[in-house]
Amino acid sequence: MNKLSVVIITFNEAENIGKCIDSVRQVADEVIVVDSFSTDKTIEIAMTKGARVIQHIFEGHIQQKNFAKAQANHDWVLSVDADETLNDELTQSILKAKQSFDVDGYAMNRLNFFGGKPIKTCGWYPDKKLRLWDRTKGAWTGINPHDKFELIEGAVIKNLAGDILHNTYPTHKSFLAQREKFATISAQHLKSKNVFVLLLKLIFSAPFKFIRTYFLLLGFTEGAVGFTICFHLSREVFLKYFRAIKFKYS
DSSP: OOOOEEEEEESSOTTTHHHHHHHHTTTOSEEEEEESOOSSSHHHHHHHTTOEEEEOOOOOHHHHHHHHHHTOSSSEEEEOOTTEEEOHHHHHHHHHHHTOOOSSEEEEEEEEEETTEEEOSTTOSSOOEEEEEEGGGEEEEEETTEEEEEEOTTOOEEEEEEEEEEEEESSHHHHHHHHHHHHHHHHHHHTTSOHHHHHHHHHHHHHHHHIIIIIITOGGGGTHHHHHHHHHHHHHHHHHHHHHHHHHTO
């Protein structure tokens, strides 16, 4: 069976890292945690669970994840976030794939949770992610904080059955905090764009985001939770362009 490295980046993930490592134990031949100097018990818990911990200054999600994949001892890498776990079906799918990796990368669905509730509307599912790949054939790209892994041209990707369970927003407060954080990070990267482009995006993109997620992607079927999610997703879009313009002239 082929060897597989699991890589995880962390910062103050003491509540999540233990469950994350436990969930990948069946598929991992090594677990590497790249930590950006946590001040809680993240490192202690990760080491207790048998992970190799490396501390590295955080320069952005993309940069950190590329650094993490470079630390792996095996070419085949599974990248998971600290607040993610694998469900049983996905675990079995990965174990089967390990017997003979026959493509360049494997994509899988991610099921996001809000306040402990799985959300399959609002554009949050299947939320397909390319997370298992031959690290020699690709790299993390995108615009921080929205990273994505890209394989070389012509690479072959297969979909795996099962879900990554993403306990990303245990509370309403954590959801709002993440929207604020992501809006600011995105604004920093967008501030170099033409101001008229930013203004057009400011005016039209946020309303479209709400219409798409709430109506077209059935967010309204989730009741008040669906409205909250869709409203704040659209608000994040508004804020990132508003702040980009503000940063541009500050």
